[in-house]
Each structure stands twice: as structure tokens, then as C-alpha cells.
Amino acid sequence: NPTTNFEKALAAHTEEIIIQTAGDSAEDCSICLCGAHEESPYQSRAETVRDITGSVALKQCRHVFHASCLVQSLATDATSITCPNCKTIHGTLTGTQPSNGTMHVRLNEYSLPGYDGCKTYKITYSFPRGIQGPEHPSPGRPYFLIGFPRCAYLPDTPKGRKVLRLLQEAFDRRLIFTVGTSATTSQPDCVVWNGVHHKTEVTNYGGHGYPDPNYLDNVTMELAALGVTEDNCRNF
Numbered sequence: 001n002p003t004t005n006f007e008k009a010l011a012a013h014t015e016e017i018i019i020q021t022a023g024d025s026a027e028d029c030s031i032c033l034c035g036a037h038e039e040s041p042y043q044s045r046a047e048t049v050r051d052i053t054g055s056v057a058l059k060q061c062r063h064v065f066h067a068s069c070l071v072q073s074l075a076t077d078a079t080s081i082t083c084p085n086c087k088t089i090h091g092t093l094t095g096t097q098p099s100n101g102t103m104h105v106r107l108n109e110y111s112l113p114g115y116d117g118c119k120t121y122k123i124t125y126s127f128p129r130g131i132q133g134p135e136h137p138s139p140g141r142p143y144f145l146i147g148f149p150r151c152a153y154l155p156d157t158p159k160g161r162k163v164l165r166l167l168q169e170a171f172d173r174r175l176i177f178t179v180g181t182s183a184t185t186s187q188p189d190c191v192v193w194n195g196v197h198h199k200t201e202v203t204n205y206g207g208h209g210y211p212d213p214n215y216l217d218n219v220t221m222e223l224a225a226l227g228v229t230e231d232n233c234r235n236f
């Protein structure tokens with residue numbers, strides 16, 4: 001029976017498949033680029049993983065890989081599988097945002113440029129000081145908190161409220177921040193944004209404010225790329 005997280009993820013999200021025809025390139029493993037009839041270059045590591053041999057198909061996208069190649073591409077603590085081919089997320093992707101952070105939301109009376117007459121949500125993200133875990137670049141060392149608490153703004157419109165709930169779900173999944181090198185200060189070991197853009201300004205002084213008519217759609221797509229969508233969110 002599966003014991004580690006990634007063994008559970010493999011059991012939940014892949015099916016073992018029988019390869020029918022030798023030389024059919026549709027059956028090539030797109031990690032090692034070898035045919036499914038040939039052995040994976042990572043076979044030896046997989047021998048330590050019980051019940052996983054041969055080739056598997058991911059259940060949603062149906063892409064095929066050698067089981068041992070897929071195992072090689074997963075972190076041992078992985079609870080989800082992102083298809084190496086098409087990036088379809090199988091299971092719930094979680095990130096490496098430090099724990100014990102808070103996301104505080106307050107509704108204010110003022111309006112954002114482009115959203116006249118609408119109120120404004122102000123989000124405040126805070127983290128206590130802490131030590132990097134095994135999932136971070138320098139485990140055991142502290143992480144730096146530059147520019148915290150960080151604030152972001154959303155309009156109080158139906159789409160704005162939808163984005164707010166998606167951001168709350170992404171925060172719970174530890175996907176809003178990560179620990180890495182800050183692109184703006186080149187300082188390593190910082191808590192940094194994780195690719196989901198935030199409007200940290202009301203107006204556009206530094207390029208991260210309003211008006212921006214495409215922002216709510218763009219951030220919805222960035223969240224979807226991390227597997228956070230309306231239909232898999234608890235808050236909807």
C-alpha cells in the first residue's frame with residue numbers, strides 16, 4: 001500500500017497501462033523520450049517504490065510516462081502531480097509559502113481608478129519571522145521579510161469578489177508567496193511573490209496599480225495555472 005505522499009499521489013492520479021504496439025511514438029515517454037517498451041533510465045530508483053513499474057497514464061490528461069520517470073520528477077512530499085507535458089494539475093497543488101502567515105481583508109469606502117462608485121477591498125499579508133524548511137532554498141536559515149506587511153487592492157464588484165475568494169484559497173494552499181531571490185533587490189532567502197500578480201498600489205505610480213481593465217482576468221488565469229479555479233475552491 002502507498003505510504004509516502006508521492007506514492008499516494010501516484011496511486012490516486014495515474015493508471016497503469018498495457019502498451020500494445022512497439023514503436024508507436026504516441027507511447028513514448030516524454031520525460032526520457034524513450035519508447036514505452038524500453039526501460040526508463042530511472043528504473044533503479046523506482047525499484048525502491050513498491051508496485052510501480054512499467055508505464056502509467058495520468059487520469060485527466062491521459063499523457064503517458066514511464067512510472068519511474070514520473071517518480072523521478074516528483075518531490076517526495078508531493079501531494080499532487082503536474083503533467084510534465086501539458087501542465088494539467090492532478091490533485092491539489094500546494095506551494096512553499098511560509099506557514100503562520102495571515103491574509104487580512106477589509107472593505108473600504110473609496111473607489112479604485114476605473115471602478116467609480118465601487119468600494120475597495122484592501123488585503124494585508126503578514127508573516128512572523130521564521131526559519132526556512134526543507135522545501136526552501138536554504139533550510140535552517142532564517143528568511144527575510146522585505147516590504148511586509150504587503151497590501152493589495154481589489155474592486156468590490158462581482159469579478160473582484162470572485163478573485164478575492166480565489167486569492168484566499170491560493171493563500172490557504174501556500175501559493176501566494178514563496179522563498180527565493182527577490183527580483184527587485186537581488187537579496188536571496190526572501191519571502192517573495194509567487195507569480196500571482198497583485199495590485200499593491202491604488203494608482204499606477206510604480207506600474208502595480210489601477211486602472212488596469214485586464215487585471216482581474218489576468219490574475220484569474222495566473223491562479224488557474226496553479227490549479228485554483230472556481231470549481232475546485234472550497235469557498236464557492
Ligand code: APR
Nearest residue numbers: 146147150181182183184185191192193195198200206208
Ligand atoms: N507590487 C506588486 N508586484 C510586484 C511589485 C510590486 N511593487 N514588484 C514586483 N512585483 C512582481 C513582479 O512583477 C514579479 O512578477 O512580483 C514578482 C516577483 O518580483 P520580486 O521582486 O521577486 O518580488 P518581491 O521581492 O516579493 O516583491 C517586490 O513587491 O509588494 C512589493 O514591497 C514589495 O517592493 C516589494 C516588491
Ligand code: ZN
Nearest residue numbers: 029032066069
Ligand atoms: Zn521515461
